[in-house]
Amino acid sequence: MQSDIDLIKSILKGKKPAERILYERHRQRWFRLALRYGTSKLEAQDIFQEGLVSIFKDLHQFDSKRGEFVHWSNRVLVNAALRFLKSNQWQNTFTDLKVAGNEQEVSENVLDKIAAKELVQIIQQMPLGYRVVFNMHVVEGFSHKEIAKELEISIGTSKSQLSKAKKALRNMLEEFFLNEKD
């Protein structure tokens, strides 16, 4: 099995088959990322396609000494997702929405039962601002400073969006399980 770096070298030498191999290896991870930023599979496919083109266009800029390909490609995909969202749905994204409910805890019992698929569906239902900040901070590991810079908002707004996103998520999780019981 060729490593990612070997495959990238092959691609940069013009060997087309290596593109497909690299794609096959990472497409599930990349697509899950796109799913989290979109609101549906259809929208995720648009984000994914744009990100995929960006990854292969910028492949010559990847430097293995500065980090793993996984992290680099995730970053490229996040940027592609933000570009897509900014061009389509960015109006009033970070205006505060009232979130019902308190800071209630989510029982571990509930968490154990939920699968990645349901989790992604719940994230997709969140308002865009919450969704983007939550994904960037909690899943991708961006700091609030980095998020503020990328989204052109203040650090305070980033923190407040995250806090509200988590509240909303808790509510949605509880709701999800109430529906499941019914």
Add this chain to the structure above:
Amino acid sequence: MADNKNNLEGFFKNRINDFDKSTDGWDLPNESVWRNARNDFPNYPQKKKWNWKLGALIVIVSTLVLEGGYIYYLKNELVKTSKGIEIIQGQRGNKNNTIAIIEKEVFKIESELEKRKLNKQNLIVSPTQKNQIPIGFILNQDELNKSINRGSASTQIYLNSKDELNSFSIGNIETTGLRNDFKIAVAESTPISFSFIEIENVFPIKKLDLISEHNVVIPKLKQKKEKFELEINYNSLNFETPLTYDFEKLEKKDFGENESSFPIQFKGGGLHLSYNIRPKLWLSVGLRRTIGGFENIFVDKLIYDKSGEYIDNEGKIINEFKIITQTGFSDSGSSIDFEIPNGTNINDGDLFEAEWNYSQKYKFTNIPVGVNYYMGNDELNCFIKVGLGWNKVSLGKHFVEARLSYDNEILPIKRNQESEKELSSQFVNGFVGAGLDYKLNPIWNARASFILEKNFIQKSEVLRSNSTSKVFNIGLSYRF
């Protein structure tokens, strides 16, 4: 509260990246996304942008270095020419002046030789007409005095060692028995005097032409002959190898029977050692080491065979697919186990798509023995070469990667076991080639050649090849 916060964040991160539990393809994109995106991919390798600043710097530095070197060369030539003129001027004057000047010049030359760490024994200045006393330093002076008989038609001058015998006739200004590596220039004037100088090192022959009005005779000399040559070169080798695929359960039954050829390019370096056996004819033996290979992607449809199905430990339905590829160098086999996802119903005889990437790299060692025949002048020669070579090809890095699908549903690969036949093919080839050789200086030559090699690969039950490979090489050679 804090625990619950960390719990929630950690839970999300872990669960979202939990890839094992994906079964129904909810987190896989449609195939059309790949097809659309692929159209926008750039074509690698991209052309490198020329760095104009670096190029300009190289040109400037090269110009300065060359200009400096040329000025230094001109200065040296001027000094040497002046010395030649001074010697002749000295010879034109009266005897005393001549002696004085020549002594002075000899001293200069001696110093020059010492500076250059040359052998003093190679520098001789002949006696004057009057007293037959040698001018300047003469090794084994007594011996020389005894030997010289002015006016004789066959005066001989000996060096201090009988092993280094050199002789010439003053009357005819002829030399005989010169050592191969000892080059002498003879200058004659009135009063007659002779100077023997290592012309290659002190007096270029061309500069002695300046004093031809003084009846300078340059004896016919035997050129110093280099007997050995060491060449280092870069080789690019194109090879055509037969390529045959033999698939089990292939839709097109005749596919595997068609043998096609596939180009392989090898690149690498080599060394050659040559020995001069006759004028213009060199015997050569070498070593060439190159690496090459090929990679390709193939798409075809296969007939599903249900008899290969089995249930694995996790209760999943698995089937097996085999690929055997034959090249002129090796057989390559790969056995792939793939999963039939839940809900996918493939029946016996159904067609499913297979796309696989196949790559082999080879290490190619060649030991040629042959002769080179040179034609041309001192500077530029063309040459032809013929000979035989012993070759060994061995398998290096290799892989087979497959992607299978049925009705647009990916059939996940569970196991890909390669069974490359260990390879160490040896065969003989005959070669014939031609090239150009340019003399950069007395010891270094640059050359380029094109060679055709006819490979006699041993036949086996399946494989047969008499491929011709085309070799291009450029190199530098050192003669000694």
